[in-house]
Amino acid sequence: MRYGMTRRQFGRGALVLGGALTLAPLPAGPAAAAPGRTTLRHGSPERAGLLPAHLRRLVTDAEAFLGPSPRRPWYAGAVLLAGRGGTVALHQPIGKAVRYADYDATTDTGVEFPPERQIDMAEDTVFDLASVSKLFTSILAVQQIERGTLELEAKVASYLPEFGAAGKQDVTVRQLLTHTSGFRAWIPLYNAPTYEEKLRLVWNEAPLNPPGTRYLYSDLNLISLQLVLERITGRPLDALLHDEITAPLGMHRTRYNPPASWRPRIAATEVARRPWSGLDRGLVWGEVHDENAFALGGVAGHAGVFSCAWDLAVLGRTLLDGGSYGKARILRPESVELMFTDFNTAFPGDEHGLGFELYQHWYMGAMATPRTAGHTGFTGTSLVLDPTTDSFLIVLGNSVHPVRGWRSGSAPRVAAANNLARAVAVHPRHGRTAWFSGMANATTATLALPALDTSGGGAVLRCALWWDTEPQADPLVLEASADGGTTWRRVPFGTARPGEETVEHPAGSVSGWSGRVWHRLTAALPAERALIVRWRYTTDRLYVGRGVYVDGLRVETGDEVLFSETRPADRARLAASGWTASAD
Structure with a gap:
């Protein structure tokens, strides 16, 4: 059609x-x-x-x-x-x-x-x-x-x-x-x-x-x-x-x-x-x-x-x-x-x-x-x-009064x-709060986990992810560093909406429209002795979307939990720059 x-x-x-x-x-x-x-x-x-x-x-x-x-x-x-x-x-x-x-x-x-x-x-x-x-x-x-x-398809003539x-x-x-x-x-x-x-x-x-x-x-x-x-x-x-x-x-x-x-x-x-x-x-x-x-x-x-x-x-x-x-x-x-x-x-x-x-x-x-x-x-x-x-907004201004050149x-x-x-609230997926990137222009917000020992292999990051950003212009990136944050490389991940198949993101990045629902995220992490994993959300100077939410961060290898946001001591070690804990 x-x-x-x-x-x-x-x-x-x-x-x-x-x-x-x-x-x-x-x-x-x-x-x-x-x-x-x-x-x-x-x-x-x-x-x-x-x-x-x-x-x-x-x-x-x-x-x-x-x-x-x-x-x-x-x-x-x-x-x-x-x-x-x-x-x-x-x-x-x-x-x-x-x-x-x-x-x-x-x-x-x-x-x-x-x-x-x-x-x-x-x-x-x-x-x-x-x-x-x-x-x-x-x-x-x-x-x-x-x-x-x-x-609709008829010729005007x-x-x-x-x-x-x-x-x-x-x-x-x-x-x-x-x-x-x-x-x-x-x-x-x-x-x-x-x-x-x-x-x-x-x-x-x-x-x-x-x-x-x-x-x-x-x-x-x-x-x-x-x-x-x-x-x-x-x-x-x-x-x-x-x-x-x-x-x-x-x-x-x-x-x-x-x-x-x-x-x-x-x-x-x-x-x-x-x-x-x-x-x-x-x-x-x-x-x-x-x-x-x-x-x-x-x-x-x-x-x-x-x-x-x-x-x-x-x-x-x-x-x-x-x-x-x-x-x-x-x-x-x-x-x-x-x-x-x-x-x-x-x-x-x-x-x-x-x-x-x-x-x-x-x-x-x-x-x-x-x-x-x-x-x-x-x-x-x-x-x-x-x-x-289901929301509506009307803004009626007299912006050409007294002259169009002022506006x-x-x-x-x-x-x-x-x-x-x-x-319009975005309710946390787990618990009382989720991490929110904010909606500021021309900023870079990062949310980093503490250095973890993943050298044994098989480490997986899991969390809930919600994003709605300006397409292409405002990317959300998952990246990792093995040298204390001097250099970073992107981490591919997959996301799945409730009841749907997993969508792979091989570039380790998403932007644009995701349906304004929580997605389940899974990412295989590289094997390193001191691996830092972080989310990085960058906005340009013009427009933004509704932003990004991350909730329920967890890293595990088989039956061992290396990091869990539900543990207060682990949550306290998160390094948030520009991200805030939000209940809505």
């Missing part, structure tokens, strides 16, 4: 026809299938199965980005929401929704409103989601795939004949959803004076690369998908959003083009002026920030949706629950699987489901797994969903994700 998918992954509704995956048609209407009963409620971290200290740290770390960074604050304010299962354990506004009236490019300073005109962030503050809007367009497309009115110009005749719907169409990232549609001329720019745009040969993130993909949806349904995108997603789910503060009455509860974005902005608009507040979406009337497939943290949590809960929320169902479970399954296996590092980005440490931080799904928005927004732990990177998103990941 294509894309490495199996029929089992998508349930009975998944059909494979002509080598391409399709979905058996679902009757039209947002509640066509039997709904679930899960709905969100506020609750304690304990009720959510989260550790309170790390949620407190999430807020503290987020507040640090309100102050001066090496250049400027990352955002004027933010709303943070985190939860697990049906419980929202954290819903915290910080900073200002509206702070700056203008921007002085000469001095690179923001001109603040008087204090009485500044507006604090609130739990229900509404944000311009920017590219997080792409998720809504993608969900609408997958709904049409369910109903049989849209085919079969729905929009005008689209087939300039070498785009073979671009498929799937390639739009996974950013493999060949489109360049962006073109200034706002420079075209009429709507028809804007569309003509899309029709005449030639791919930079042959379709399907490269990943290149492009707004034009979702703009094109919007046009497909509007053509096949006969309804504008904003009506589709309301009728098919927000109304069924009760997302009453999510829409395109919010009315003027919402403005006091909307976070301001940029003071838009040339040359840093494509259009001279002054302070953008209550209108879409993206220039192309603005030029398209505020309704666009790539940007333009406004929403609040709670509504996004409802959307996230819906997807984590297989497409249902309360009495409503907007997608079937197998459709959600499509959105959370990597279609870009040919482009490692650019994992992508239908609409959703997958396994991206650069903003998902330690929440990233091969099935963690999410998206970011240029204005400072993000949504991360981790099916493995760089995704450090606040990563910090929040790291803290939420840490809030």
Whole structure:
């Protein structure tokens, strides 16, 4: 089958026809299938199965980005929401929704409103989601795939004949959803004076690369998908959003083009002026920030949706629950699987489901797994969903307020994700504590056993091992020294998940995703009179995973136990640098 998918992954509704995956048609209407009963409620971290200290740290770390960074604050304010299962354990506004009236490019300073005109962030503050809007367009497309009115592998030009110009005749719907169409990232549609001329720019745009040969993130993909949806349904995108997603789910503060009455509860974005902005608009507040979406009337497939943290949590809960929320169902479970399954296996590092980005440490931080799904928005927004732990994180910041140049990177998103990941406990495999490597960047942590006499041969190291690290970049190595630590050589080992076959690691190293379960480890040790064995975990300066845990260290030769962590005297001889004994 294509894309490495199996029929089992998508349930009975998944059909494979002509080598391409399709979905058996679902009757039209947002509640066509039997709904679930899960709905969100506020609750304690304990009720959510989260550790309170790390949620407190999430807020503290987020507040640090309100102050001066090496250049400027990352955002004027933010709303943070985190939860697990049906419980929202954290819903915290910080900073200002509206702070700056203008921007002085000469001095690179923001001109603040008087204090009485500044507006604090609130739990229900509404944000311009920017590219997080792409998720809504993608969900609408997958709904049409369910109903049989849209085919994933169909050529876009079969729905929009005008689209087939300039070498785009073979671009498929799937390639739009996974950013493999060949489109360049962006073109200034706002420079075209009429709507028809804007569309003509899309029709005449030639791919930079042959379709399907490269990943290149492009707004034009979702703009094109919007046009497909509007053509096949006969309804504008904003009506589709309301009728098919927000109304069924009760997302009453999510829409395109919010009315003027919402403005006091909307976070301001940029003071838009040339040359840093494509259009001279002054302070953008209550209108879409993206220039192309603005030029398209505020309704666009790539940007333009406004929403609040709670509504996004409802959307996230819906997807984590297989497409249902309360009495409503907007997608079937197998459709959600499509959105959370990597279609870009040919482009490692650019994992992508239908609409959703997958396994991206650069903003998902330690929440990233091969099935963690999410998206970011240029204005400072993000949504991360981790099916493995059933947890969700929304960070909504106004990071282009007052100007886009003050913000760089995704450090606040990563910090929040790291803290939420840490809030999901990893319980020791044996006893009350396990050794934890920590989650610090640019460090080397070592955990060494005392020198042991293995000269008689047959010595074996056994322990329980849990790891989740940034792939390749952050290796965990088992190594040994026979000269007091002057030189080290790697020790091959095998690991086995419960009930599964042993996997050999001949290079004596692991990294990446291990399933977030404990593995049983076995390693044959070399015969030496004074052998030191250690774990070495090295992280680079950018991103980390959830880290490494080691528990129940034991070295034995036949019926002789040379070292056992359960013996207090032996445990006291362990040399831990960067590792700590952790109960969670």
